[in-house]
Amino acid sequence: MQLCCNHLSKYYTRDKKRIPILKDINFSMSERDFIAIQGPSGCGKSTLLNILCGLLPYEEGEYTIDGQLINNNSAADQLRAKSIGVVVQNYALLPYATVLENIMLAKKDKLRALELLKLLHIDPLMKMKVAKLSGGEKQRVAIARALMISPQILMMDEPTGALDSQSRDDLMTLLTDLHTNHHTGLFLVTHDHIVAQHATTIIHMKDGELSQNQ
Numbered sequence: 001m002q003l004c005c006n007h008l009s010k011y012y013t014r015d016k017k018r019i020p021i022l023k024d025i026n027f028s029m030s031e032r033d034f035i036a037i038q039g040p041s042g043c044g045k046s047t048l049l050n051i052l053c054g055l056l057p058y059e060e061g062e063y064t065i066d067g068q069l070i071n072n073n074s075a076a077d078q079l080r081a082k083s084i085g086v087v088v089q090n091y092a093l094l095p096y097a098t099v100l101e102n103i104m105l106a107k108k109d110k111l112r113a114l115e116l117l118k119l120l121h122i123d124p125l126m127k128m129k130v131a132k133l134s135g136g137e138k139q140r141v142a143i144a145r146a147l148m149i150s151p152q153i154l155m156m157d158e159p160t161g162a163l164d165s166q167s168r169d170d171l172m173t174l175l176t177d178l179h180t181n182h183h184t185g186l187f188l189v190t191h192d193h194i195v196a197q198h199a200t201t202i203i204h205m206k207d208g209e210l211s212q213n214q
């Protein structure tokens with residue numbers, strides 16, 4: 001699976017002014033990659049992740065997956081349903097559904113759901129409503145939901161932001177295993193330098209522009 005951005009730009013309108021948020025982004029990745037993206041708050045990291053997983057539109061340039069144009073369209077919806085797992089920054093869980101119901105929204109496979117719940121140590125919570133969970137518990141529910149489809153590419157926005165160090169280490173063991181043994185491509189937005197150390201490529205973003213050091 002090949003993700004490819006060519007001269008991609010994104011604008012938001014603020015006080016009637018059109019403000020560039022992503023500027024001429026050129027980027028590509030495949031299942032072979034484990035990429036961490038870092039940069040100051042507000043520089044455009046989540047905006048880029050949301051475009052890459054097809055949740056947000058952009059105005060200029062193009063973004064393709066295996067040659068297919070992606071711009072918040074039905075092609076993107078299909079890819080998210082089948083091959084791209086996503087954990088967005090606010091988790092996007094249904095608060096009044098249970099943990100198990102939230103996870104099985106991605107795929108109706110109870111055995112797999114139970115396996116992931118155990119792996120992320122949230123199996124005792126499976127019948128709880130998500131609204132009652134702590135931040136770190138919600139984060140692990142969102143991660144479990146993203147893994148349900150066994151994605152070819154997994155994109156996560158600050159996946160360890162709400163986790164304690166033990167949960168973070170467990171998650172990094174899981175992600176490293178996915179990358180090394182199951183050929184899952186990883187694209188992580190993170191402020192956590194311990195998380196970034198696991199990546200094979202670190203990309204820096206500043207004011208909507210990328211710079212890379214391998």
Ligand SMILES: Nc1ncnc2c1ncn2[C@@H]1O[C@H](COP(=O)(O)OP(=O)(O)OP(=O)(O)O)[C@@H](O)[C@H]1O
Nearest residue numbers: 012013014021040041042043044045046047048089
């Ligand atoms: N819907 C929107 N309308 C207008 N401006 C927006 C919108 N969404 C994001 N922005 C602006 O775009 C910029 C980039 O936001 P983004 O969420 O991508 O930053 P970020 O790098 O993920 O920051 P953080 O590390 O705090 O999560 C910010 O200045 C933000 O205020």
Ligand SMILES: [Mg+2]
Nearest residue numbers: 045046089157
């Ligand atoms: Mg963000």
